[in-house]
Amino acid sequence: MKAITIKQPWASLVVHGIKDIENRTWPCPRKYIGQRVFIHAAGSHGRKFSIDLTDAQTKAAFATIAIETMFGNMPFGSIIGSVEIVGCSINHPSIWAEKTDTDNKGYYANPIYNWVLANPIQFNKPIENVKGKLSFWEYPGINEVKIECPECGSIEIAIEDYTTAPFPTFLHSCNKCGYVIMESEWNK
Template sequence: MTKALSIKQPWASLIALGIKDIENRTWKTNFRGRIYIHSSGTGAKGKFLAMNEKQREEAAKFEKFYPLYFDDLQRGAIIGEVDIVDCVINHSSIWAEKTNGCFLENNVFYKKGTKIIYNWVLANAVLYDKPILNVKGKLSFWDFEKTIIS
């Protein structure tokens, strides 16, 4: 079995297309390796507007990910795979949410009570031509066994 991670659209497709190289979470992971990308049944609020200007410009470069097609993005399915190669705080990627503050963790100071955002660094994304449909996601990592249908 391989680990899977449920991610809301449009973020799931952006990751599977190799556009978004960071997944932001409030929890740290020591896991490194290949995971399935599961597009959850619900999408992010605000859709295209959920991105900042630089992110919208980057996403718009890819014909497969045009904002008019947001409602057509696959939901409730395994849509691809990606490698988690690192987990850091305050990555330089345009997709990384930042943490500010004042206590020490990983040689960075954060203020007590600061919500730390961990940036999972992603690489080697693959978007499936045929997603695995009707897959119910879960919170955190979960196991998924891919069955090949010929």
């Protein structure tokens, strides 16, 4: 599954469902729109953290950061969850979106692209000691798990899919017989 590295505290805010935009200087490639990606918390801190304190979402963000930092729970160098990228725009109305000015001809000068995020999942236990990379990168750890189909015994299991019904979980399907296996059913 693809992963993207984000500095803290932004990575934690994304998986907590507080920050719904990831700002980048390049547009999100179309092939990733509608896809779920892992969120990797970088090994270092972000440098700036200044936002409007009067907004309810901003107050919630600071409460989350305070709890994670006070108790030493803010993870670094770890995959901490996943999120769906559902869109990419410039000047999104979210409080998290960095805005781009236009030049005197009405064109965006040095645009900041606002990747729209949805359906975050925070892992109960981060996947620790993972080195991040620039851009999108493949984290092979989860797809390397060999799963035996309880129906036909095949180990040819399709790459996982994610569902929220009846509760958030990863699903795997057997390429041979089509049996669907919930993550909680496989032996690792």
